[in-house]
Amino acid sequence: MSVQAANLGHGTPAVRLANAAAEASPESGPRMRAFMAGQQAHAYALAGERTNALNSIRETERAVNQAESQLGTFGGFSSATLAYSTSEVRHALGDVKGSVESLHDHFRLRDSSDKQRSGLIFSSLLAERQLQMGHLEAACATWGKVLDGYPAIHSGRIDQQVARIPALLAPHRSNPAARQLLERHHEVCVK
Known part of the structure; x- marks a missing residue:
């Protein structure tokens, strides 16, 4: 529901919903943590909470790095998804140029089967x-x-x-x- 709230531009409800989802699954694997933190980052950015947004996107990066370092894992939140999330955070924080750069990164990292x-x-x-x-x-x-x-x-x-x-x-x-x-x-x- 946080994703939908964010897509509609409702930052504060998106934060509340993203935080509730993250609290509901504290023992999740790195890809799920990446997804949760990425959504929190986007929601915080939409709500104007710059520090929380940047802290959450860094947590997303750590979780993606951990997930990609594990053998035998596939699917889910990836470096391409991280680049998209970073683009959304940058755009919501007013960095249009950085957002475009991150979208270009997304397309560069995207799997051809996407x-x-x-x-x-x-x-x-x-x-x-x-x-x-x-x-x-x-x-x-x-x-x-x-x-x-x-x-x-x-x-x-x-x-x-x-x-x-x-x-x-x-x-x-x-x-x-x-x-x-x-x-x-x-x-x-x-x-």
Whole structure:
């Protein structure tokens, strides 16, 4: 429930729920500890609790390192997931550039078998943050990749992200890359 609260931008309830989940499973393995601490970090960052957010993301890093050093473990929270969590914390703390760097790390570390749906979600976030930084052409290129995979995926979250593209690009209609992406968006979404 903390993940959902965080996705909706409700930091304080997300903190309460993340802390309750972590308290409910004190004897969990390193991957579960990484997940719990990563969610706590994101929730704290959304709630404006910078110190707690940074302490929790460091705990996440320690747990991922411990999990990845154990032989015979697989699946679950990984270095790629840690990079995504770090991106979310950085973004919530106002570090858009750092958030973009962490998302690039996520894609570099991502397993090729990872789901296409999550790749589109994270790519959409990357495009929005690239635009926030003023990197319009990079954002358009990233959104172009999202539109490539969009017709094959059925997801309410991706639908919402793709639906935001025209409003986000509206101030940039005079730019050729933005105009071309808006035309492509119309072709893909208005069939």
